Amino acid sequence: MNKKVVLEDLGLKDYKDTWDYQESLFKNILDLKIKNRREGTQLETPNYFLFVEHPHVYTLGKSGDMANLLLNENQLQEKGATFxxxxxxxxxxxxxxxxxxxxxxxxxxxxxxDIHKYLRFLEEVIILTLADYGLKAERSEGETGVWLDVGTPFARKICAMGVRASxxxxxxxxxxxVNADLGYFDNIVPCGIKGKAVTSLNVELGKTEISMSEVQEKILTHFKERFEVEFIKQKARV
Incomplete structure (x- = not known):
C-alpha cells in the first residue's frame, strides 16, 4: 500500500481549472486501478493533496437545492462570483x-x-488544527463538517466538507x-442548513489576519499523523 502523498500548493486558482485538474488526477488513478484489475498487474496507485485558494465562487453538490442560492445571474456578476x-x-x-x-x-x-471513517478523519484533522489555536471545535450529529458551540443557540460552522468517491x-x-469574508455566506443557505451561522478563524481569535501558511502546516502535521502518510512536495503543475 502506497502511503506517499504528492503535495501541491496551487495558490489562488480558478475553481473550474482546479476542478478539471482534480478530475484528471482522479481519472488517472481510476484508470490504473481498472488496468490492475483487468490485467492482473499490481502497479502502485498514487495519492495527491492539493492546497488552493479560490476566487469568489459558489458550488452546489449533486443532492443540493438551487433554492439555497439566493442570488440570480446578474447579482452573481455584481458580487464578482461564479457558480x-x-x-x-x-x-x-x-x-x-x-x-x-x-x-x-x-x-x-x-x-x-471506509468513506465514513475517511470523513471523520478529515474532520479530526481540522478539529486538532483548531485546537492548536485554543478553539474547541466539534462534529455536529448529522451535519458533515466542523463546528463551534454545537448544541447551543450560538452554533456556527467554520469548516465545510464534501467529497466524491469512486x-x-x-x-x-x-x-x-481562516480570513474569509463572511458576508459572501449571506447569499446562500450554507450547506442547506437554515438558521445556523458561519464563522472564520480570524473572527474567533479577534485578529485581523491569521497566517495562512501557518494554518496549512498545522493541517499537514495532523493529516500526516492521522493518515500515517509521507508527503512529497511538488511544484504545482497547473
Whole structure:
C-alpha cells in the first residue's frame, strides 16, 4: 500500500481549472486501478493533496437545492462570483480568498476502505488544527463538517466538507475559513442548513489576519499523523 502523498500548493486558482485538474488526477488513478484489475498487474496507485485558494465562487453538490442560492445571474456578476453545479456530496457552499481549501485525492485502498471513517478523519484533522489555536471545535450529529458551540443557540460552522468517491478514490474535500469574508455566506443557505451561522478563524481569535501558511502546516502535521502518510512536495503543475 502506497502511503506517499504528492503535495501541491496551487495558490489562488480558478475553481473550474482546479476542478478539471482534480478530475484528471482522479481519472488517472481510476484508470490504473481498472488496468490492475483487468490485467492482473499490481502497479502502485498514487495519492495527491492539493492546497488552493479560490476566487469568489459558489458550488452546489449533486443532492443540493438551487433554492439555497439566493442570488440570480446578474447579482452573481455584481458580487464578482461564479457558480457551478458539481459532482460532490452535500448542498451549497462558498469558496473565496482567505479560505484554505484542501483536496485529498487518495486511493483509499492504500489506507482503509471506509468513506465514513475517511470523513471523520478529515474532520479530526481540522478539529486538532483548531485546537492548536485554543478553539474547541466539534462534529455536529448529522451535519458533515466542523463546528463551534454545537448544541447551543450560538452554533456556527467554520469548516465545510464534501467529497466524491469512486472505486475508493476520493476527490473534493474541505474548506476552512481562516480570513474569509463572511458576508459572501449571506447569499446562500450554507450547506442547506437554515438558521445556523458561519464563522472564520480570524473572527474567533479577534485578529485581523491569521497566517495562512501557518494554518496549512498545522493541517499537514495532523493529516500526516492521522493518515500515517509521507508527503512529497511538488511544484504545482497547473
Amino acid at each position: 457551478y453545479k458539481i459532482n460532490r456530496g452535500g448542498d451549497i457552499t462558498y469558496h473565496g480568498p482567505g479560505q484554505i481549501v484542501g483536496y485529498p485525492i487518495l486511493d483509499l485502498d492504500n489506507f482503509f476502505t 472505486r475508493w478514490v476520493t476527490m473534493h474535500g474541505f474548506a476552512l475559513n
